[in-house]
Amino acid sequence: MPDTPINLIAKLALISDRWSPRVIAEMNDIQFKLVKLEGDFIWHQHDETDEVFLVIKGEMQIGFRDREVTVGEGEMFVVPRGVEHITRAAEECHALIIEPRDVINTGDSGGDLTARNDLWI
């Protein structure tokens, strides 16, 4: 067990790239991952799990086939399992993603934006 807490802002300062979630903590089999978003991600879905986005700085959109939700600073949204979605941020946005350990960022879609999984900072 560490002696100090995990500071989200200090951890975010270590991230320079976009769309590459970095793990900062685990609770049971759940990982807490910080990510910097900017631009458009890709349409994908996670069939095995819900996925939480908690915005730390800026704002992001989570697009679904029938709607789009804007998630601002201090707000969170739960993307239900099996629901196709795309994340977007017109300007740099910092978010905490909470989901099980083995979730791949691009879900079932793959492609160039697929990040290495389980990267810790």
Added chain:
Amino acid sequence: MPDTPINLIAKLALISDRWSPRVIAEMNDIQFKLVKLEGDFIWHQHDETDEVFLVIKGEMQIGFRDREVTVGEGEMFVVPRGVEHITRAAEECHALIIEPRDVINTGDSGGDLTARNDLWI
């Protein structure tokens, strides 16, 4: 699926009591609970699960038998399963607790501070 995100500050404004976590979201079997802390809780442990505290406002202490950790605004800490701990806050502190659905706030200890579980706001 809701049309709007969950705003942590707006939800916190609905809570007037202390030490009574209110569920604001679920991801799989994991619950997200807001709580207002002030004063000393009780020594207890959760044998079946880790427990996350993410401080939204103010600061709290998590005491262990061999150390005490201060968790400030924008910081989080994972209390490992089976480790006895006590939470404290000299002044009002607002935190997000993340843990499985059936966790009781007083763990194995019970007593007057045991809150009703699964209370949503």
